[in-house]
Amino acid sequence: MSRIKEFTLPDLGEGLTEGEILAWLVKVGDTIELNQPIVEVETAKAAVEIPAKWAGVVTRIFHEAGSTVEVGAPIVAIDTDPSAGPLPAGDPAPSAPAGFDGPVPSAESLAAVQVAPAEGAVEPGLIGGPAPGGRTAVLVGYGPRTVTAKRRARIGTPTASPTAAPATPPAAASAALTAVPAVPAPAPAPPADPVRATGPVLAKPPVRKLAKDLGVDLRALAGSGPLGSVTREDVHAAAAALAAPAPAAVNGRAPAPAVFDASREQRIPIKGVRKLTAENMVASAFTAPHVTEFLTVDVTRSMKSLERLKSSPEFRDVRISPLLLVAKAVLLAIKRHPMVNSTWSGPTNEIVVKEYVNLGIAAATERGLIVPNVKDAGRLSLRELAEALNGLVQVAKSGKTPPSDMSGGTFSITNVGVFGVDTGTPILPPGESAILAFGAIRPTPWVHKGKIKVRQVTTLGLSFDHRIVDGELGSKFLRDVGRFLEDPEGALLAWT
Amino acid sequence: MANDESQPGADAPAGGFVQLLTPDGERVDSVTTAEGVTYSVDFTDDEYRGLYRDLVTVRRLDTEATALQRQGELGIWASLLGQEAAQVGSGRALRPQDMAFPTYREHGVLYTRGIDPIMPFGLFRGVDQGGWDPNEFKFNLYTIVIGSQTLHATGYAMGVTMDGKTGGPDGEAVIAYFGDGATSQGEVNEAFVWSGVFNAPIVFFCQNNQYAISEPLERQTRIPLHRRADGYGFPGVRIDGNDVLATYAVTRAALDNARHGQGPTLIEAYTYRMGAHTSSDDPTRYRIASEVESWKAKDPISRLKAFLTKQQLADDTFFTEVDESARTLALDLRERVLAMPDPQPVTLFDNVYPTGSPEVDAQRRQFAEYQASFEGSAH
Numbered sequence: 001m002s003r004i005k006e007f008t009l010p011d012l013g014e015g016l017t018e019g020e021i022l023a024w025l026v027k028v029g030d031t032i033e034l035n036q037p038i039v040e041v042e043t044a045k046a047a048v049e050i051p052a053k054w055a056g057v058v059t060r061i062f063h064e065a066g067s068t069v070e071v072g073a074p075i076v077a078i079d080t081d082p083s084a085g086p087l088p089a090g091d092p093a094p095s096a097p098a099g100f101d102g103p104v105p106s107a108e109s110l111a112a113v114q115v116a117p118a119e120g121a122v123e124p125g126l127i128g129g130p131a132p133g134g135r136t137a138v139l140v141g142y143g144p145r146t147v148t149a150k151r152r153a154r155i156g157t158p159t160a161s162p163t164a165a166p167a168t169p170p171a172a173a174s175a176a177l178t179a180v181p182a183v184p185a186p187a188p189a190p191p192a193d194p195v196r197a198t199g200p201v202l203a204k205p206p207v208r209k210l211a212k213d214l215g216v217d218l219r220a221l222a223g224s225g226p227l228g229s230v231t232r233e234d235v236h237a238a239a240a241a242l243a244a245p246a247p248a249a250v251n252g253r254a255p256a257p258a259v260f261d262a263s264r265e266q267r268i269p270i271k272g273v274r275k276l277t278a279e280n281m282v283a284s285a286f287t288a289p290h291v292t293e294f295l296t297v298d299v300t301r302s303m304k305s306l307e308r309l310k311s312s313p314e315f316r317d318v319r320i321s322p323l324l325l326v327a328k329a330v331l332l333a334i335k336r337h338p339m340v341n342s343t344w345s346g347p348t349n350e351i352v353v354k355e356y357v358n359l360g361i362a363a364a365t366e367r368g369l370i371v372p373n374v375k376d377a378g379r380l381s382l383r384e385l386a387e388a389l390n391g392l393v394q395v396a397k398s399g400k401t402p403p404s405d406m407s408g409g410t411f412s413i414t415n416v417g418v419f420g421v422d423t424g425t426p427i428l429p430p431g432e433s434a435i436l437a438f439g440a441i442r443p444t445p446w447v448h449k450g451k452i453k454v455r456q457v458t459t460l461g462l463s464f465d466h467r468i469v470d471g472e473l474g475s476k477f478l479r480d481v482g483r484f485l486e487d488p489e490g491a492l493l494a495w496t
Numbered sequence: 497m498a499n500d501e502s503q504p505g506a507d508a509p510a511g512g513f514v515q516l517l518t519p520d521g522e523r524v525d526s527v528t529t530a531e532g533v534t535y536s537v538d539f540t541d542d543e544y545r546g547l548y549r550d551l552v553t554v555r556r557l558d559t560e561a562t563a564l565q566r567q568g569e570l571g572i573w574a575s576l577l578g579q580e581a582a583q584v585g586s587g588r589a590l591r592p593q594d595m596a597f598p599t600y601r602e603h604g605v606l607y608t609r610g611i612d613p614i615m616p617f618g619l620f621r622g623v624d625q626g627g628w629d630p631n632e633f634k635f636n637l638y639t640i641v642i643g644s645q646t647l648h649a650t651g652y653a654m655g656v657t658m659d660g661k662t663g664g665p666d667g668e669a670v671i672a673y674f675g676d677g678a679t680s681q682g683e684v685n686e687a688f689v690w691s692g693v694f695n696a697p698i699v700f701f702c703q704n705n706q707y708a709i710s711e712p713l714e715r716q717t718r719i720p721l722h723r724r725a726d727g728y729g730f731p732g733v734r735i736d737g738n739d740v741l742a743t744y745a746v747t748r749a750a751l752d753n754a755r756h757g758q759g760p761t762l763i764e765a766y767t768y769r770m771g772a773h774t775s776s777d778d779p780t781r782y783r784i785a786s787e788v789e790s791w792k793a794k795d796p797i798s799r800l801k802a803f804l805t806k807q808q809l810a811d812d813t814f815f816t817e818v819d820e821s822a823r824t825l826a827l828d829l830r831e832r833v834l835a836m837p838d839p840q841p842v843t844l845f846d847n848v849y850p851t852g853s854p855e856v857d858a859q860r861r862q863f864a865e866y867q868a869s870f871e872g873s874a875h
Contacts, residue, residue: 010568013776046778403785
């Protein structure tokens with residue numbers, strides 16, 4: 001047995017044919033242990049980590065991240081006995097895929113008669129039967145296996161050449177074998193203009209749904225299916241024809257990024273972060289009675305403090321922004337008003353007040369809104385807080401925020417100012433009792449020491465859960481946050 | 497978001513549950529329910545350690561099985577991750593004469609019945625039917641169809657009564673396992689009806705892991721599942737399914753009631769499936785991360801470990817030895833799974849009738865000839 005073993009992509013979920021390599025967790029030359037996660041693969045069903053089948057050293061990675069790989073193709077080679085010294089010259093990759101432990105039919109016995117699933121042999125669209133367009137009808141739990149069936153040759157039956165067979169397209173192979181009736185694929189119907197005048201259009205519900213989604217008018221199609229019914233292929237062909245005359249960019253203007261169909265509407269599936277955001281927002285908005293208060297504050301002194309901090313040696317190599325001071329203001333104000341940092345626990349009939357502050361920062365990422373939090377932020381020094389905030393946002397933007405960073409938040413800040421707006425009425429993350437929106441800082445005419453001066457001014461918006469926080473407490477809290485931002489050094493001296 | 501979980505039952509769902517070991521590893525002496533039933537356990541030090549060993553072992557074997565599936569060596573795997581306490585606690589509560597009817601996820605119960613853990617792997621690898629002798633181990637075959645085993649169990653339990661094997665401490669009892677999703681099935685409700693009116697010696701053990709594949713509990717029921725028993729006329733108890741002690745205490749009491757002829761009990765073990773329904777689905781598409789995180793804090797193994805440590809019943813040497821022996825078992829399991837032979841097509845005809853039949857023999861011959869008609873035929 002060869003020292004080098006190739007691991008082939010397994011069928012990860014009952015009948016899948018391919019997977020996309022999301023990320024390699026190891027590189028060539030790495031020493032790995034048995035069952036160590038080596039690669040993340042996404043299939044039609046799930047994104048999963050694959051653990052190493054053997055311990056050893058990675059000698060080759062066959063497909064980079066981002067490539068789609070067929071089930072059964074080698075993805076990584078592992079030297080399973082690296083301590084045995086350098087590889088002998090005659091020990092290349094094994095001839096048979098090592099991951100396949102089933103009986104390997106010999107080339108002769110496997111005369112690889114490929115049989116295309118003959119359309120029409122089974123009622124198209126029946127569960128488990130072949131469906132037009134190479135799809136397999138799926139109920140639940142079993143993936144679309146659309147491979148061509150391999151049959152062993154009967155003794156004495158003339159067969160196609162074994163070497164040529166695997167590369168032969170299914171249609172040609174089945175044509176070469178008289179025993180199997182070759183059913184010609186239905187020709188895609190031309191997108192006919194005349195709307196048929198008589199009778200309802202025959203089409204199965206999933207095809208109707210597809211047509212609706214793609215903006216195709218079924219009545220305008222001549223069906224190629226049984227009894228003249230419109231098939232999935234007909235709809236796809238018509239949709240392709242619709243999309244073909246793409247509007248040229250006018251006067252060098254970039255075309256609109258959204259792809260609109262004939263109805264001039266775009267349908268975006270509600271899923272992922274968007275779906276979770278929606279669920280959380282609805283749950284929060286209709287569970288916690290929200291109150292929002294606003295405060296406009298002169299933050300000129302804060303901005304000056306920030307400048308001084310930037311030039312101080314302790315903060316030389318860390319990026320700091322007004323968000324840092326807002327975070328500090330919130331942490332100090334929570335110390336003075338701990339009830340703001342609490343949870344309404346309906347099942348136990350309790351309000352859970354927390355001594356620790358897991359400070360959430362709303363971050364807009366490519367995947368959507370996420371709110372990772374800095375754990376126990378109240379215990380951090382200002383520099384540690386600055387580093388934690390920077391790290392949080394960077395990780396969020398890269399889309400790699402671990403679930404633990406997104407759970408357990410106790411108070412959140414949303415920095416809508418970066419988008420150039422003054423403030424908003426934020427919605428509470430579920431389980432939290434208050435959230436602060438922090439608007440843009442603008443030079444504004446302001447009464448300062450009895451005179452109108454141009455000062456740096458911002459508006460804060462605080463939403464709180466009125467079940468726990470009354471107007472008085474919410475106002476005092478917001479007032480304290482504002483007071484710190486108006487005069488951070490003075491507030492610090494007064495409060496500590 | 498319960499934070500003060502050192503309080504007994506602080507992590508309980510509305511309406512409470514029976515808990516004898518908190519997530520922090522604090523022992524609760526006894527719990528008395530609203531119906532006035534008191535539950536407790538009295539284990540020796542060795543028994544506590546034995547339960548810990550069981551929990552760690554079944555989790556480690558399950559982890560190996562998940563890895564084998566990801567490596568293409570099993571077609572599918574239904575992981576028990578998170579439900580170890582519900583399975584080990586109820587499995588250890590069985591007496592030797594009791595009969596268990598599992599679903600396809602009861603690898604932990606199977607282990608406590610003394611069955612070689614390799615036994616179900618033929619099924620998941622697709623090389624045989626994964627059979628063992630249900631009579632020898634008093635553990636029925638895995639049932640894939642959701643809920644149907646509750647009727648088999650009910651029929652078996654009615655048979656126990658007809659055979660006159662109930663009515664004393666040596667009586668027989670039956671336990672039927674199923675999940676929260678199965679409670680929506682007709683079979684399970686029929687089983688409740690029949691068991692109730694025939695006073696069958698059966699314990700319905702529902703592992704409420706909160707999801708029927710992707711469907712959350714609130715889409716299955718308007719009331720807590722254990723309260724369904726009211727409508728069928730027998731007691732229903734909810735337990736902390738992540739607490740091996742409460743699971744043992746309540747299951748043992750319910751089985752003993754059954755064997756004494758007191759009829760059925762429904763136990764709802766409130767727990768959480770930490771992994772996917774099976775290796776073929778992606779739980780991140782239907783559960784939020786913070787929910788999973790909150791259940792990590794209720795892990796069945798870490799709470800028993802905390803208890804053993806605090807009570808000085810075990811030290812690092814013990815914990816390391818348990819991990820090491822579980823690992824050895826898992827690696828042995830891996831070797832044996834990889835060595836499982838592929839089935840010969842002709843074995844299709846085996847085990848059709850216990851004593852064979854001329855028709856099946858003829859079909860076997862015919863099929864063997866057909867197989868031999870292929871080129872390069874090895875079998």
